[in-house]
Amino acid sequence: MRTDEAGALRHHGDAEVRDGGPGLVDLAVNVRADTPPAWLRARLAASLTGLAAYPDGRAARAAVAARHxxxxxxxxxxxxxxxxxxxLARALEVRRPVVVHPQFTEPxxxxxxxxxxxxxxxxxxxDGFRLLPGAVPEDADLVVLGNPTNPTSVLHPSAALARLARPGRTLVVDEAFxxxxxxxxxxxxxxxxxxxxxVLRSLTKTWGLAGLRVGYVLAAPDTIRALERAQPLWPVSTPxxxxxxxxxxxxxxxxxxxxARATAADRAVLVEGLREAGLTVVGPPRAPFVLARVPEAARVRRELRALGFAVRRGDTFPGLTGxxxxxxAVRDRGTTEAFLKALRAVRGGG
Structure with a gap:
């Protein structure tokens, strides 16, 4: 793989905000705004008194198990x-891993x-970036895909994904959103x-915990044991x-x-505004972000940044060429309307 291609796989939305200078309105990172909530911050603050002890994950693991x-x-x-x-990449013995794109590039x-x-x-x-029957090679023994998928916001039917499962294959479904x-x-x-x-889950997106790093894996016990052996000791902090x-x-x-229901309403405002601006939105979008086809996307992204808005480039995702x-990212109505005004300005429509 070329160096530039490897670099593209490591490009994430935080770079759009970090490298764009201070004060940008963030539509590039898919973390819910105004999080973590006050009650969660209080729980985290209270946990700091226990930092002298090594982390004990038993209660959290039991809580996650009970939740599912x-x-x-x-x-x-x-x-x-x-x-x-x-x-997963280091612990599982696989011969032909396959990643379904466009999706999160880290896998x-x-x-x-x-x-x-x-x-x-x-x-x-x-095809609306939807998974069609037979798209995945029969001999793939590790298949990775997201649902709903980042960056397309497509929600695949669970029945279609279930048909990919079979003995001798590991089916990894990233359910971070x-x-x-x-x-x-x-x-x-x-x-x-x-x-x-x-199944992979993240608590980063809904709860605003990107800086804390917390998620979990749900799988058969033998797979869990294999992954656990590959982990360092105490991989998840007490907070x-x-x-x-x-x-x-x-x-x-x-x-x-x-x-989630509030986000769906806010997303409808964003989608309507984008379509009124003459842009195509992949859909129907079901995640807290949308993917839009924008002519001259690089120029538009630069000029939006100059007007104070950070958005995520799409060309680093395999399958989104050009x-x-x-x-x-979906934000509240006021933020969205301000963004749409800026978008119309850079595209010559307002």
Missing amino acids: GLPVERVLLTAGAAEAFVL EAALRDAGHEVGRVLLREA MDAVPGEAEALAGRTDLPGLV ALVAAEACVSPGALAEAERA DAWLRL
Whole structure:
């Protein structure tokens, strides 16, 4: 793989904000605004009195297991979903790994760093970036895809994903944004009937914990043991464990559901505005971000930055070739309307 291609796989939305200078309105990073909430910050602050002790993940692991109706042997806590991708790449013996693109690029980067030759299944714009039957090679023994998918915001039917599972294959479904879907429609988390199923979850997006690094893996016990052997000791900090336990509580789940419904309403405002501006939006979008086809996307992104708005370039995602794509995080109506005004200005429409 070329150096520039490897670098593209490691490009993430935080670079758009970090490298753009201070004061930018962030539509590049898919973390819910105004988080973590006050009650969660208080729980985290209280955990600091226990930092002298080594982390004990038993309570958090049990809480995650209970949240999904699983035994604890099917749960592994990780330092975010990104660590889980590294563990999968290093711990599992696979011959033909395949990543379904466009999607989050870290799984492929982790596999390549571990020495694997990675195949790609490129979903097509003409199909709405939806997975079609037979797209994944039969001999693929590791298949990775996201649901809902970053950056397309496509939510694949769970039945279609379940058909990819079979003995001798590990099926990794990244559900990092599933708790931002009302009712968690099409989730596979908690399923134990599908051979080789591995589901990844992140608490980063809905709860604003990107700086804390916390997520988890749901899989068969033998897979969990293999991943655990590849982890360093005490991989998840005490505050992150406290956050994991707190964010799977009944009250937190109810709050996440309310936030998901509010995000859906805010997303509708963004989508309508983009379409009124003459842009194509991949859809129907179901995640807390949208993917838009924007002519001269690089120029538009630069000029939006000059007007104070950071957006995510799309050309670093395999399958989104050319100067044509931007990913936009969903924000509140006021922020969205200000952004749409800026977008019209840089495109000559206002």
